[in-house]
Amino acid sequence: HSPARDAMSEFFGIEVAPGEPAYFRPDDTLRSVRLRRATLLMLDDTTEPTRVVVKCRVDRGPSFTLASLVPRRSESVALDVVFTEDVRISVSVITASAAAAADADANYAVHLTGNVNDETFEFGDGDEEDDDDASSGSESEPEPEDVPATHASDGETTDRGSESESWGSDLDDDGEVGGEAEGLATGVVTGGTKGTRDTENDAAARAAAALTGSESNRWLDPVADVKKGGLKNMAKTQSALYKWDAPSSSAWAFHLQTAGAKHHRRSLICPKFKWTGDLRPHLVSPRRQVPSLQKGWLSPIPDYAQSGWPDTEFNSPLQRKLEVKSCVQIEKMRASCRLARHVMDCVARAVGVGVTTDDLDRICHVVTVSNGAYPSPRNYMGFPKSICTSVNETVCHGIPDARALQAGDIVNLDVTVCLDGYHGDLNETYGVGFGGIRAGGTTLEDRKKHAEAEESIKLMRCALGCLQDAIALCKPGTRFRDLGEVIQQRADSDGFGVVKDFCGHGIGTLFHCAPNVPHYAGNKAVGAMQPGMTFTIEPMVNAGTRKCVTWPDGWTAVTMDGKKSAQYEHTLLITATGVEVLTARTETSAPLW
DSSP: OOHHHHTTSEEEEEEEBTTBOEEEOOOSSOOOEEEEEEEEEEOOSSOOOSEEEEEEEETTOOEEEEEEEBTTTBOEEEEEEEEOSOEEEEEEEEOSSHHHHHHHHTTEEEEEEEEESOOSSOOSOSSOOOTTSTTOOOOOOOOGGGSOOOOOOTTOOOOOOOOOOOSSOOBOTTSOBSSOHHHHHTTEEOOSSSOEEOOHHHHHHHHHHHHHHHHHOOOOOHHHHHHHHTTTTHHHHHHHHSTTSOOTTSOOBEEEEOTTOSOEEEESSOOOOOOOSSOOOOOBOOOOOOOOTTSSOSSOOOTHHHHSSOHHHHTOGGGTSOOOOOHHHHHHHHHHHHHHHHHHHHHHTTOOTTOBHHHHHHHHHHHHHHTTOEETTTTGGGOOSSSEEEETTEEEOOOOOSOBOOTTOEEEEEEEEEETTEEEEEEEEEESSHHHHHTOOSSHHHHHHHHHHHHHHHHHHHHHHHHHHHHHHOSTTOBGGGHHHHHHHHHHHHTOEEOOSOOEEEOSSSSSEEEEEOOSTTOOOOOBOOTTOEEEEOOEEESSOSOEEEOTTSSOEEETTOOOEEEOBEEEEEOSSSEEETTOOOTTSOOOO
């Protein structure tokens, strides 16, 4: 956001001390407060407590930690949290002994500074239409039961609240990605059920898994290991699944970002928006951690894993030049795409009623990292998760969150892995609980659910058919623009709309590069296929209008009329005689519906 925009709002400052809470109550003139920094003031040197904790409570909701300050070590921290409702802010001093606490309380205060009425991010409904309009609405903060239970060790608290983060570095001072610098400096990842030590042996095992999988297409499956472990080994196998989760005290929050912007933040307050369908955002867990940059990888991982911004991709000449890959590059593409298929199958087997999309993100992350690869969506332009999960009216780029899948939902899983420096990309849409619905009773409600499921399957079949028709055209000499013709023809014949806002893309050492592969008729895509080229085709087909709108999280694209959308994607290699589907389904792949 630009500094000029900040100048439009007024400075805000407040002092909070132990035993002296502060309050913010919005009114017509002070609609919101945006806190930017918390600074610890030491009034004298008589005591030195371990930690000074600033906590908030929004409109009688649960309290959560806003900042944690340490004297003479971390006395000022950046914040980026917006409050638009009544807020109570308090400070407590945590000391080594209870006796020292009372003496310390009077010697510390915290200054909180920021802006009032900061409109850098718009929280309004977008227009003045009546709240009763069928296509409008807003969502307040979810009740506490909407937040999944964390896997905290005994005695840990699980406060959840606003947690701000910039678009930028995911790199700590000691050169590690993710987690707290103190823990990672000694190889300790402070997430999951307990602190998990990431040893040299662990890193060697991930590199070995990557090499073995690349050569034999045999990949590790930690999820299956958990199921096989039984009660005797449950603690050990469960810790493997939760190993890369953020610390259990970290806040779940809503991800807020302007589409394509470098700046993003997290807030406990759900933004207001003209939601187009029944789907609403839920709280998002903190970004899952990855191992250190230096250990366990066959090749350096993408630059954005560290910086949050894909400079290498954006500045590459391959954005303008079609790449023909060598035999060595093609073999690396095959390996990454086989792993992507394996990850997809592991995640898809977990899809079911009651499973949250955050659960699916955890599986994707753990399976990818265990096999020595990096989950490509993670931290790409600030994307907070390792997989895209697009439910019902979501066209693409849905952010995994606390929402549990329901019978009758459809969910698209978009998996990309970076193995040995090469990306493999695919996505598939799955029906949730369709088996039970189709075998259901004969009541009016049962028949209604059955009809809705059949309509969803018709949409999914069309999207899959569009992809298959386009793949059938692929061979040396075919123009990329011609693929949109057959896709549009299939969708039109079935009465569905083809999305024009997103397209397929080249892929290799870059997540996205030339060529662009539009999915609609009459497009002007440049170039023709040659042996050695790799790219994706990923048509998005909507039950109603082709038009989309993006949520305030900057990623979730939904249909403008709230009707469902389905999509399928493969990474393809053009050969001398035709095409090879690098991410093809296998005999063990989960059924789509």
